[in-house]
Structure formats: structure tokens, C-alpha cells
Amino acid sequence: GAGVSQSPRYKVAKRGQDVALRCDPISGHVSLFWYQQALGQGPEFLTYFQNEAQLDKSGLPSDRFFAERPEGSVSTLKIQRTQQEDSAVYLCASSLSNRGATTEAFFGQGTRLTVV
Amino acid sequence: AQSVAQPEDQVNVAEGNPLTVKCTYSVSGNPYLFWYVQYPNRGLQFLLKYITGDNLVKGSYGFEAEFNKSQTSFHLKKPSALVSDSALYFCAVRDHGGSQGNLIFGKGTKLSVKP
Numbered sequence: 470g471a472g473v474s475q476s477p478r479y480k481v482a483k484r485g486q487d488v489a490l491r492c493d494p495i496s497g498h499v500s501l502f503w504y505q506q507a508l509g510q511g512p513e514f515l516t517y518f519q520n521e522a523q524l525d526k527s528g529l530p531s532d533r534f535f536a537e538r539p540e541g542s543v544s545t546l547k548i549q550r551t552q553q554e555d556s557a558v559y560l561c562a563s564s565l566s567n568r569g570a571t572t573e574a575f576f577g578q579g580t581r582l583t584v585v
Numbered sequence: 586a587q588s589v590a591q592p593e594d595q596v597n598v599a600e601g602n603p604l605t606v607k608c609t610y611s612v613s614g615n616p617y618l619f620w621y622v623q624y625p626n627r628g629l630q631f632l633l634k635y636i637t638g639d640n641l642v643k644g645s646y647g648f649e650a651e652f653n654k655s656q657t658s659f660h661l662k663k664p665s666a667l668v669s670d671s672a673l674y675f676c677a678v679r680d681h682g683g684s685q686g687n688l689i690f691g692k693g694t695k696l697s698v699k700p
Contacts, residue, residue: 473628500686511675511690512629525687560628564686571617571636571679572686576629 471495473577475561481583482551490546490580492561501544502574503536504560512560518544551584558582587612589678591691598666598698606661606694608676617679618659619688620650624672632674635659646670666698 474493482488494501500519504512505528515534517525520541529536533551538544548555558581562574588611598604610616617636621629633644640652650661661674673695677688 502687509692511677511692512688514680514687514689517687528687562629571634573619573631573634574686574688575631576621578626578628 473561473563473575475559475577475580477580478578479581479583481585484553484584485550486584487547487549488551488582490548490559490582492544492546492563492577494542494544494561494563495565495575496542498563498565498575500564500566500572500574501538502562502564503544503546504562505530506558506560506579508557515546515559548582551582553584556582556584587678587680587689589676589689589691591674591676591694593694594692595695595697598696600668600698600700601665604663604666604670604696604698606674606676606696608659608661608691609657610659610676610678611657612678616652616657616659618650618652619677619679620644620648620659620661621675621677621690622672623675623693629675632661666696668698668700671696671698 476491503515506512514528516536518538533549535547558579560579562576564572564574566572590609619634620632635652643649673693676691
């Protein structure tokens with residue numbers, strides 16, 4: 470497709486369950502970002518990939534969060550032992566350039582995670 | 586540390602009237618500023634950006650934004666609002682202290698345009 474695709478769109482997990490969220494960026498886009506958007510808040514940065522290299526994971530809230538992009542295209546955000554505070558919309562974004570400061574990012578529709 | 590403030594949680598405008606959604610920023614270094622719009626159950630859509638040059642930036646759907654360095658503001662504007670402009674608007678600044686390209690977002694402003 471032409472845009473950033475995320476799956477699933479909605480996920481309900483029982484507390485303690487592991488989840489995996491998938492992001493398919495725009496073809497050819499070098500940079501990939503994950504953000505977490507809590508209800509009523511702006512998105513907050515989680516992690517950044519340049520091709521397959523994870524260059525920044527400073528926003529990951531705990532060691533239960535793990536992201537990978539092994540072949541430099543599709544990325545997966547994994548959350549282990551989910552907690553209620555993990556409930557949020559998880560947004561993936563990609564941009565064309567690896568000189569990302571001035572390049573706009575394109576966002577997917579997000580995955581709404583609800584932990585019960 | 587970089588930050589963005591959107592002082593209004595909600596802006597109400599009548600259709601056909603001009604609209605302004607406010608944004609102020611705090612950065613160390615040159616500010617790279619962005620506006621995104623979020624419709625219900627949709628992802629964030631890029632509207633416009635300021636990197637350098639002309640202080641008035643024109644973007645998608647008839648929106649524009651004015652960069653004001655002395656007031657550290659980047660307000661979003663449109664001369665004539667449409668009901669279809671009703672959505673959540675986010676101002677963002679590039680984080681110079683982080684990786685190349687991640688954004689710091691404001692809390693968002695809900696724009697409601699009434700017929």
C-alpha cells in the first residue's frame with residue numbers, strides 16, 4: 470500500500486500477557502519511529518530505527534518493551550507481561566531520509582492496546 | 586530540553602470564520618516545527634513544517650502557519666474554516682537532543698467548526 474500500515478488495529482490483552490504489534494512502513498523509507506499516545510495526550514517517542522539499526526531506544530518505558538526491525542523494513546514492537554498502564558495507542562511512523570531533522574514523518578493509523 | 590505548548594484544549598469556530606490554533610515552543614538551537622492533524626480513528630496526517638526561510642508557511646487543505654521567533658510561536662491558521670476541519674491538531678518540534686528525527690508533540694487542540 471501507499472501508506473504506513475499497522476496491525477492489529479485493536480488489541481485487548483489480559484494483564485501479564487505478551488503482545489506483538491506490527492508496522493509496515495512506506496517502501497524505501499529509511500527511518501522508522503514508534504510512539505505511544507495515551508488518552509488525551511500527544512504522542513510520546515519510544516524508539517527509532519535507521520534501516521535495521523536501532524539508534525535510539527531512550528523512550529522505551531521499561532525493559533518489558535522491545536522493538537526490532539531485522540531486515541530494515543517491517544518492525545515489531547513487543548510488550549512483555551503487559552500492565553494496565555500500557556493501555557494506549559501505539560503509532561508507527563516512517564520517513565524517507567536518514568538525515569531526518571527536516572523530513573516529515575508519515576504515520577500509520579495506530580494500534581489501540583487495551584490491557585484488562 | 587525541547588518542549589511544545591498548546592495552551593488551548595479546544596477551539597470553537599463558526600464555519601466561514603478564520604481560525605487560529607496556538608503553539609509555543611522552547612528549543613535549544615534552530616527550531617524545526619511541524620503541524621499534524623488527527624481525525625477520529627485515523628493516523629496523524631502531516632499539514633506543514635517550518636525549517637528555515639519565509640516565516641509564513643503554507644500547507645495542506647488551505648492551512649498556513651506563522652513562525653515568530655521573538656514570541657517563540659508557531660500558530661496554525663486558516664482564513665475560512667470548514668466543518669470538515671473539525672479534528673485534533675498537534676504541534677511538534679524536532680528533538681535536537683535525541684536521534685535524528687523524533688518529534689516532541691504538544692498535548693493537542695481539539696478544533697470544532699460549527700455550521
